[in-house]
Amino acid sequence: MKTRLICLYTPLFPLAARLRSEPELAGVALAVLEGNGTAARIIASSRRARRAGIHRGMSLAQARALLPKITVRARDAACERAAQHSLLEISEALSPRVEDAGQGVVYLDAAGLERHWPQERELGVALIRAAERAGLSVRVGIAGSKLAARVAAEQAESPTLVPAGDEARFLSPLPLSRLLAEARILERLESWGIQSIGQFADLPKNEITSRFGDVGQRLHRQARGLDSHPLVPHSPPVTFDEGMDLEWPLTSLEPFLFVARAALERLCGRMERRGLACLRLETSLHLEPDGTHERSVELPTPTRDIKTLLTLIKLDLETNPPGASVIGFTLRGHPDRPREAQLTLFGPTALSPDRLATTLARLFTLLGPDGLGSPQLSSGHRPEGFGLEPFAPTPPPDEVREAEIQGYGLLAVRALRPPIPIEVIIDSRPLRVTTPMIEATERRPRIEGTVRVASGPWSLEEGWWSQEPIDRRYWDVELSDGGIYRIYCDNRSSDWFADGIYD
Amino acid sequence: MPPNLKALREILPQLETARSLTRRPRRDTSRKSRIEALDALLDNGFEPGDLVELVGRRSCGRFSTLLRTLAAFTGRGEAAALVDLGDGLDPGVAASAGVDLSRLLWARPRHLKPALIATELLLNAGFSLVVLDLGSPPVPGGRGHEASWVRLARTAQKRQSVLLVSSPYRASGTTAQAIIEASQAQVRWRGSGGSGRSPKLLDALGVELRLAKAIGRGPMPPRTLEWRSSHGAL
Numbered sequence: 152m153k154t155r156l157i158c159l160y161t162p163l164f165p166l167a168a169r170l171r172s173e174p175e176l177a178g179v180a181l182a183v184l185e186g187n188g189t190a191a192r193i194i195a196s197s198r199r200a201r202r203a204g205i206h207r208g209m210s211l212a213q214a215r216a217l218l219p220k221i222t223v224r225a226r227d228a229a230c231e232r233a234a235q236h237s238l239l240e241i242s243e244a245l246s247p248r249v250e251d252a253g254q255g256v257v258y259l260d261a262a263g264l265e266r267h268w269p270q271e272r273e274l275g276v277a278l279i280r281a282a283e284r285a286g287l288s289v290r291v292g293i294a295g296s297k298l299a300a301r302v303a304a305e306q307a308e309s310p311t312l313v314p315a316g317d318e319a320r321f322l323s324p325l326p327l328s329r330l331l332a333e334a335r336i337l338e339r340l341e342s343w344g345i346q347s348i349g350q351f352a353d354l355p356k357n358e359i360t361s362r363f364g365d366v367g368q369r370l371h372r373q374a375r376g377l378d379s380h381p382l383v384p385h386s387p388p389v390t391f392d393e394g395m396d397l398e399w400p401l402t403s404l405e406p407f408l409f410v411a412r413a414a415l416e417r418l419c420g421r422m423e424r425r426g427l428a429c430l431r432l433e434t435s436l437h438l439e440p441d442g443t444h445e446r447s448v449e450l451p452t453p454t455r456d457i458k459t460l461l462t463l464i465k466l467d468l469e470t471n472p473p474g475a476s477v478i479g480f481t482l483r484g485h486p487d488r489p490r491e492a493q494l495t496l497f498g499p500t501a502l503s504p505d506r507l508a509t510t511l512a513r514l515f516t517l518l519g520p521d522g523l524g525s526p527q528l529s530s531g532h533r534p535e536g537f538g539l540e541p542f543a544p545t546p547p548p549d550e551v552r553e554a555e556i557q558g559y560g561l562l563a564v565r566a567l568r569p570p571i572p573i574e575v576i577i578d579s580r581p582l583r584v585t586t587p588m589i590e591a592t593e594r595r596p597r598i599e600g601t602v603r604v605a606s607g608p609w610s611l612e613e614g615w616w617s618q619e620p621i622d623r624r625y626w627d628v629e630l631s632d633g634g635i636y637r638i639y640c641d642n643r644s645s646d647w648f649a650d651g652i653y654d
Numbered sequence: 655m656p657p658n659l660k661a662l663r664e665i666l667p668q669l670e671t672a673r674s675l676t677r678r679p680r681r682d683t684s685r686k687s688r689i690e691a692l693d694a695l696l697d698n699g700f701e702p703g704d705l706v707e708l709v710g711r712r713s714c715g716r717f718s719t720l721l722r723t724l725a726a727f728t729g730r731g732e733a734a735a736l737v738d739l740g741d742g743l744d745p746g747v748a749a750s751a752g753v754d755l756s757r758l759l760w761a762r763p764r765h766l767k768p769a770l771i772a773t774e775l776l777l778n779a780g781f782s783l784v785v786l787d788l789g790s791p792p793v794p795g796g797r798g799h800e801a802s803w804v805r806l807a808r809t810a811q812k813r814q815s816v817l818l819v820s821s822p823y824r825a826s827g828t829t830a831q832a833i834i835e836a837s838q839a840q841v842r843w844r845g846s847g848g849s850g851r852s853p854k855l856l857d858a859l860g861v862e863l864r865l866a867k868a869i870g871r872g873p874m875p876p877r878t879l880e881w882r883s884s885h886g887a888l
Contacts, residue, residue, distance in 0.1 A: 499732040502780050510779035514761060514772055522762045526745035526755050537745045542759045547731040560689075561751045562859050562881035563718040565742035565790070596712075596790040604843050606854040627856045629841055634712040635856065651744075652790065653859060653883070654717035 153315045155262065155271070156382065157246075158292045159238055159278060160304035161255030165226050166195035168234035168255070171286040172227070172395045172413070180218055184211060185226040194226060229394035229481055231255075233417065234287060236392065239385055240424050241281045245274075251385040255289075256304075258297055260382050275310025285420070294318050296378045302329065318376025323349025330374055336363060348374045387425070393418040394481030400439045401477045404468055411482065412461055418484050419455040427486035428453035428508065434464055437479035444473035451515045451523065451541050452508045453487040459512040466516060490543070499547045511542060532613055533621060534637075534650055535568055562653055564637060570648035571595050573638060584630055584638070584649075598649050600630030611639070627653070685782070685816060688726040689719060691877035695834060695865045700783075702814040705807045707826045710836030712790055715861035716820045717742060718751070718881045719836065720785050723818060725752035732782040735759040739769045740789015750884065766795025770802045777809040777817060784810075788821040803829045833867040839878055856883040 161167045165183045170176055180200040184191045193209045203218040214221055231254075238257045242249040248260035261274065268274035275291040282289040292303025294313035299321055303311040313321045322330075325348045327340060345351050352374035359367040369379040393414040401407045411434075422428055430453045436444040448463045490504035514523050527538030576583040582602040607626030614620045623639040630636065637651035686699035693699045700706060700723075710716045720736075727734045734757060736743060741762050749755055759776070763769040769786060776784045807829035810817040819826055824833065839860035847854035864876040 499730055500780065500782055502733050506779050510775050513775055517768050517771060517775075518761060518763055522764075524760060526743060526748065526758060526760045528745050528749060528755075534744060534746075537743075539760070544733045544757045544759075547733075560722065560879070560881055561718065561747075562715075562856075562883045563721045563747050563751055564744060565717040565740065566744045566747075568741045594792050594794055596792075604841070604854070606843065606845075606847070606856055629843075632712070633838055635841060635859070652712055652717075652742075653856065654713050654715065654742075 154260070154295055154378070155315065156294060156297055156300045156378075157259040157261050157275070157278070158294075158297070158300035158304040159242060159255075159257040159259070159282070160290045160292065160301065161234070161238065161287060162290065162305075163195040164234070164255030165231060166197060167287055168231040169224050169227060171234050171237070171417075172230045173224075174286060176222060176224075179222050180205075180220070181222045181224065182211075182214055183224055183226055224398070225396060227396045227479075229392070229396065229479065233393045236388065237285045237417070237421060238282065238287065238289070240421050241278065241285055243385075243387065244281065244424055245278065247384075248382055249385045250382045256301065258300065258382055261293065271312050272310055275312070279309060286417075294321070294376075296373070296376050297380075297382075298322065298330070298373045298378075299376055316376075319349075319352055319374070322374065322376060323347060323352065325349075327351060330370060336366070336370070389485070391418050391421050391429075391484040391486060392481055393421075393484075394435070394479065396437070396479040397477065404465065404472075407468075407477060407480070408461060408465055411464060411480065412457065414480075414482050415457050415460055418482055419457055419460070422484060422486055423455055425486070426488070428455045428489040429460060429484040430487040431485035432460055432463065433483040433485070434467070435481040435483070436473045436477045437481075438473055438475040439478045442475070444471075444475075444477075446471060449520070451511045451520075452543075453489045454508040454512045455489070456509040456512060459509060459516060462516050463512070495547060495549050497550045501547050502544065507542075532611055534564075535566060535570065564651040565654040567596065567650050567652065570639075570650035571598060573598055573647045573649050575638070575640075575647045584628065584636075596652075598630070598632075598634070598636060600632040600634070602628050603631060604629040608640075685730075686726060687719075687723040688729075689722050689879065691863050691879040692719065692723075692834065694877055695863055695868075695874055696832060697868075697871060700816040700818070701831070702782075702816060703811040704831040705803075705810050705817045705819065705826060705829055707819045707821060707824065707830040707833045708836060709821055709824055709833060709866070711822060711838075713841075713859065714836040714838045715859055715879070715881050716836055717787070718859075720787060720818060720820050721748055721751040721753060723783065724748070724758060724785060725754075727783040727816075728754035728757040731757070733757050733759070734783040734785070735761065735776040735781045737761045737763065737769050737773050737776065737784065737786045738789075739763055739766060739793065740787060742787065742789055764794065766793060766798045769795070770798055770806065773806055773817070774809050777806065777813050777815050780813060781815055783816045783818065785818045785820065788819070788825060791822045793822065793825075797823075797825045797827075800827045800829075803827050807831075830867065831869050832865065835864045835866045837862050837864070858882045 169183055180197060182193045182196040182200050182205060185194045186192055191211055193207055193214055196205045200221055205214045205217055239249060239251055242257050242259045246259040250258040252258055264274055271293050278291050279289060290304045290309035292300045292311045294300040294303050295315055295318045299313050299318040303313050327348060330348050356371055359371045372379050430450055432448045434446045438444055446467050448467050524539030525542045527540050529536035529538050572587055574585050574587055585599050586597050605626050605628045608624035611623045622642040625639045628636050628638055635653035636649045638649045640647050686693045708716055724734050743760060761772045763772055773784055773786045803826045839862045841859055842857040843854055844857040845852040845854045859881045862876050862878050865874045
């Protein structure tokens with residue numbers, strides 16, 4: 152079976168990447184500059200700017216002379232990286248073998264795709280539509296070799312198909328400069344009167360190899376429509392990055408959140424295409440004049456909820472401000488598989504995994520990392536000890552059943568966390584328990600009354616080998632206020648505390 | 655008898671009272687708390703969409719009641735949530751009371767306002783039972799705004815979840831479908847204590863539950879129940 156390769160080519164890639172990050176600039180006269188100061192040159196310009204005569208290589212002053220109101224943006228590596236990753240993700244949604252050629256160019260292996268798209272043209276159109284949905288305008292070429300596919304993709308009419316075995320004829324009329332990057336070989340061939348790829352391909356293979364070595368052999372194969380190097384598959388990244396350089400420095404949070412929302416939307420959209428969700432979000436702020444401010448937010452469960460993620464960033468930056476103006480940012484999402492659950496027809500109502508993930512993330516924002524989770528038993532006998540694990544309920548049973556509840560109507564103890572300091576006055580009869588004045592002013596339950604019944608003591612000694620040993624004598628007491636309390640005396644300090652109410 | 659009055663008497667049995675208009679028909683979807691006294695007062699358990707408020711002072715069995723209700727729901731395989739404003743949950747005690755900890759989400763707010771927001775989020779997430787425990791007085795945040803309770807009641811109704819509010823005083827205003835007042839009936843100790851005799855142990859707490867309000871239903875006699883101490887089982 153003959154190899155068929157697809158090339159996705161993004162014309163004016165620096166401009167396309169910038170428009171993807173700032174879609175509101177579509178339709179305006181826009182130019183992307185590279186370089187600093189007077190050495191800065193235009194590397195790409197929008198159609199409206201080109202109509203005004205602005206083209207690649209012009210300085211900003213030249214462009215402004217032609218079109219004073221032209222909008223200018225600096226070339227942004229973060230935007231281009233994110234756009235390239237977006238192209239790769241679109242391609243990987245269709246083919247398992249994808250090569251990252253950089254600068255808005257991606258190659259896909261079309262092997263096996265004929266079962267879904269019997270017509271290659273339909274496949275090309277599907278790729279163009281998918282890229283449009285991701286905010287990128289691409290062209291598609293399909294051929295038997297990478298060079299032929301790339302040249303086909305550069306044609307104005309897209310998608311362009313090169314029939315199988317017809318690659319050499321397709322490449323033949325193209326100038327030799329399309330094949331050769333090395334000026335030395337190009338000059339030498341042109342001095343021999345070789346002008347086109349076709350003329351080069353007609354030269355004897357052995358003669359080319361003897362004069363130009365391995366490089367010549369490789370170029371000769373490419374000219375004949377054969378690939379010297381196989382497709383180099385791209386490894387999916389472990390993180391997702393989105394970001395941009397800002398037009399002017401930001402000093403307050405609200406404008407930053409406005410641009411961060413758009414970046415988060417793109418980030419979550421990319422994760423969704425891969426069936427992933429964000430488990431950890433890193434924010435890297437580029438500061439003026441230099442330096443970065445790195446922050447990281449952990450999520451209790453993977454989520455793609457933009458509002459939640461944005462709130463987490465906001466709360467984190469409010470607590471830890473960058474301390475300088477922000478001139479650019481990068482958001483990096485660490486993905487994980489979102490939770491899945493098989494819902495039952497006859498069993499108890501199960502929680503929707505998506506809705507649960509969003510709720511947990513919002514509660515996490517509201518209550519903090521220590522304020523939410525599934526309660527866990529702790530080792531040891533300290534009554535105040537407990538553990539918290541991320542909430543991941545086991546799937547409900549297939550049918551509703553009334554399980555036998557263990558515990559026979561057990562009288563529960565409501566924990567007082569942290570224990571409330573009390574005073575036990577043993578000089579009086581009956582004994583009296585009271586809350587010290589300094590504690591009574593705090594908003595804690597006040598424990599006050601004479602002891603009606605007391606039961607105890609029970610000793611609890613634990614962790615004598617550790618930094619925080621406990622050595623306590625416990626009593627259950629019923630006070631005249633009607634409350635039944637669990638109180639203890641710390642043997643090390645002789646202080647009294649109440650750590651539970653029977654309720 | 656005037657003909658008009660006669661006609662009125664004939665149709666009188668077909669008329670409905672205004673009180674009966676607020677009564678919702680009981681469905682077979684009610685969920686029992688497995689506490690006989692409470693289920694009887696609630697007319698065969700909790701109706702999905704109900705806001706039920708349990709009110710009582712210290713040591714009146716409020717916490718035991720909500721743990722038992724959580725045990726009943728999680729035992730059926732349903733997910734439940736506890737918004738624990740008083741931070742009173744001891745996982746060991748909950749596990750002893752029969753709560754399936756793997757199906758319980760524990761939220762620990764520090765103030766009433768985030769507690770109410772968390773409760774609304776959990777109701778919207780689709781938990782079958784959300785318990786909001788306001789702890790012991792003083793409750794940080796007081797009673798909260800009436801509007802918050804109205805929102806909670808409407809969310810519970812919309813999501814068909816049960817919202818059980820456990821509070822030291824009436825907090826939910828007019829929004830609760832039912833209000834149960836719990837009070838301490840008796841505290842039973844056993845053993846005489848002292849050297850050479852059996853130790854004195856807390857044996858059981860007797861509680862009286864009274865239906866203070868139930869929309870669409872008439873008064874019911876109070877019910878009693880007993881919570882037994884783990885010491886008593888020794």
